[in-house]
Amino acid sequence: MSSNESLNTTARPEQRNGVVEECFVRDSTAVKLVHVMTYCILVIVSLCGNSAIITVVWKVRRMRKTINFFIVNMCIADLLITLYMPRSISVSFTGYRWLVGGILGRIFCKFSVFMHQTAIAVSIFTVIAISCDRFFAVVFPLKTFITKKICQIIIAFTWILSVAIRLPMLYGLEITVGKNGYLGCLLSLDDAFYKGAEKSYYQFTFIGLFAVPLSVIAILYSGIFISLKLRKSPGEVVPRGGGREHRRDAVIKKKVLRMVFIVVVVFVFCWLLFFIQLILFSYKIRVPCEVLFWRLFLAHLNSGINPILYLALNENYREGVKNLIRRWRLGGFVAEKSVYPLRSVTLKSSRNPQMEGTQTKINVKE
Secondary structure: HHHHHHOOOOOOOHHOOOOHHOOOOOOOOOOOOOHHHHHHHHHHHHHHHHHHHHHHHHHHHOOOHHHHHHHHHHHHHHHHHHHHHHHHHHHHHHHHOOOOOOOHHHHHHHHHHHHHHHHHHHHHHHHHHHHHHHHHHHHHHOOOOOHHHHHHHHHHHHHHHHHHHHHHHHHEEEEEEEEOEEEEEEEHHHEEEEEEEOHHHHHHHHHHHHHHHHHHHHHHHEEEEEHHEEEEEEEOOOOOOOHHHHHHHHHHHHHHHHHHHHHHHHHHHHHHHHHHHHHHHOOOOOOOOOHHHHHHHHHHHHHHHHHHHHHHHHHHHHHHHHHHHHHHOHHHHHHHHOOOEEEEEEEOOOHHHOOOOOOEEEEEOO
């Protein structure tokens, strides 16, 4: 969110002029430097990591699968969240004060928060889509429910729905002047709509963007694990002709499932405090400044952790990034012909009597 918004979205003006508004301003220089350095590292990791994942899927044709398209969508949302992080860095020095006034400040107040919150919603809906994709892939392995076309429609829907959910925030955000004369970027849905709208909106947000998605994800993965357990029946025979290929596909699916499961668990852990605090704010319950910092930092940390998990748990992403680095070091498109691993294939020739018994060895791209 923006200035006060991301850290204290529902706080009222009187709270902002009191203890909450003074959060981080009176911190020691050492504490401020730690906050700034951690965020600077996080911004660099998130920008480089998510950009690399997007580039790998874009450049490598064999990576263009539905699961990777969903991951790219999540990377784009993480990049938008990363663009908001500099505001969190400035909060370490100026607290929740809004530094830009006038029309420009009002526009930036509205759209920076709106962009940040929309990206959060997109990430949540994408996690659900990823879970659905893995559910269908494991439970119904012989059928394709989510095709590339359907995947594109789902991705578009995640953005449309997220924008629709966050439109009240875009309308209700305004620049305000506190009792001490400092500007603030304040979200007041009670003033914009009706008394009690703010509390209703944040309860809806908690239920619609956390409680329900978490329940759906839990049900989907429960179904996945039950299906896998029932499938391991004793005496199961794999057809002789497709034994090796069958085992290879099973190993690949298991690795992808493990990666996705870990990504989902880390996502829930990082965003849990964020949504719990949302409910506390809706009831005007104050919390220590340290909680406000960790609430947003853990949420932002997820944007940097995700690409690290993709690279650590998926060999295709690791090889793709290595190839990109190799291509960059060898001079861009000049080395493009040799960036992908080659495998040797031996061909036997028997049509020409003069060539009978000879072998030809060629390299083929995988």
